[in-house]
Amino acid sequence: MEKVVISILGRDRPGIVAAVSKILSEGKCNIEDVSQTILQTEFAGIFIVSLPDDLRSLDLLERLEGGLRSLDINVRVKGLEPAREEGPSYAAEPFVVTTFGTDRIGLVAGVTEVMARFGVNITNLKAVFRGGDDPNSNIMIYEVDVPLDIELESFRDALRKRAAELGQDINIQHRDIFEAINRV
Secondary structure, three states: OOEEEEEEEEEOOOOHHHHHHHHHHHOOOEEEEEEEEEEOOEEEEEEEEEOOOOOOHHHHHHHHHHHHHHHOOEEEEEEOOOOOOOOOOOOEEEEEEEEEEOOOOOHHHHHHHHHHHOOOEEEEEEEEEOOOOOHHHEEEEEEEEEEOOOOHHHHHHHHHHHHHHOOEEEEEEEHHHHHHHOOO
16 A cells, blocks of 8 residues: 655645545545644645555545645645665654744754754754744744663753853753643
């Protein structure tokens, strides 16, 4: 069974997920994973879908484009490459890194450079910048996988140093602790 990645972009409005999922259901496609968000006024959605044997990805793209034309939605469909089996995957612990502070150019680049240098994989990122000096209006939340073979204190120190350079407050917590503290 072929799997594809479907990217959906367009001005937000009610009914986009319903329209996409209806077209997929009518095509006998199985939605395996989906992530969608609203960024200011724009809808962004990514669907991982398995296709039935009698449906080609190009045909699915045509169905989606036709069915979403009235919503003025941009659609892309690409094949999902199977996971590589070469080499062992690295062992990691999940952490949540949050930053707060004045909005300025280079915040995401500055923090993610440190993460990349330590081989930390970002699994989810939510950044909201509304400008001004209110730190609660300018927040970045990174969900990351930190490799077990790095020196955790060196990573924390490097993040804290970079946050200070950027004028940001930073919190670094294991995901289990973050979830326990923030449980509603």
